[in-house]
Amino acid sequence: MKIFIDSANIDEIREVAGWGILDGCTTNPSLVSKTGRPFRDCIADILGIVDGPVSVEAVSTDAPGMVKEGEDWARLDPDKVTVKVPMCIEGLKAIKSLSGKGIKTNCTLVFSQTQALLAARAGATFISPFVGRLDDISHQGMDLVSDIVDLIESYDMEAEVIAASIRHPLHVVESARIGAHIATIPYKVLVQMTRHPLTDIGIERFQADYNKIPKPR
Numbered sequence: 001m002k003i004f005i006d007s008a009n010i011d012e013i014r015e016v017a018g019w020g021i022l023d024g025c026t027t028n029p030s031l032v033s034k035t036g037r038p039f040r041d042c043i044a045d046i047l048g049i050v051d052g053p054v055s056v057e058a059v060s061t062d063a064p065g066m067v068k069e070g071e072d073w074a075r076l077d078p079d080k081v082t083v084k085v086p087m088c089i090e091g092l093k094a095i096k097s098l099s100g101k102g103i104k105t106n107c108t109l110v111f112s113q114t115q116a117l118l119a120a121r122a123g124a125t126f127i128s129p130f131v132g133r134l135d136d137i138s139h140q141g142m143d144l145v146s147d148i149v150d151l152i153e154s155y156d157m158e159a160e161v162i163a164a165s166i167r168h169p170l171h172v173v174e175s176a177r178i179g180a181h182i183a184t185i186p187y188k189v190l191v192q193m194t195r196h197p198l199t200d201i202g203i204e205r206f207q208a209d210y211n212k213i214p215k216p217r
């Protein structure tokens with residue numbers, strides 16, 4: 001399973017890129033707004049750091065507007081820019097048009113298998129079911145990811161499924177278990193994934209024992 005960071009914070013993205021495990025980045029207007037920076041500056045910086053797809057949300061409400069935004073973003077970096085398009089009828093039209101122009105798309109805010117099927121048929125590069133937001137309303141978010149992965153794979157469709165709205169490390173474990181192609185993970189969860197108390201105790205003990213070894217004069 002590939003690992004994307006779900007963030008628009010340059011410091012977080014730069015740090016995780018330095019770990020050598022980062023395959024891409026997803027952003028949304030809420031994440032960009034948290035940075036307090038202009039949208040374009042933020043995305044340009046991310047494109048300079050991440051070696052892989054970078055999802056940028058289109059905010060127009062009609063297909064021509066989404067396509068225009070997508071074309072503008074793609075000019076920044078045609079290989080990396082992935083236009084994030086919300087799941088709706090106008091969004092499907094925009095995905096069809098952008099994919100016909102060779103621009104990558106990520107169909108976002110997907111909450112059902114029918115939505116995922118339509119996004120895949122329209123030519124979406126990525127499909128993003130939101131796990132945490134379903135869990136928030138007492139639905140099993142991960143079951144939806146699993147059903148969408150099965151659907152895409154049983155018809156050999158090209159879209160890759162991104163487990164999105166990840167809230168904790170167990171969401172990542174489950175995403176990998178059910179065969180999600182990608183998980184997009186917030187910085188805090190990525191850090192949590194590195195930690196284990198026995199690792200900390202082990203490192204401490206090895207350091208202490210190393211210090212007891214007589215050093216050559």
Ligand code: G3P
Nearest residue numbers: 006028132133164165184
């Ligand atoms: O990738 C989608 C993500 O940014 C939404 O996460 O936690 O706002 O549901 P959340």
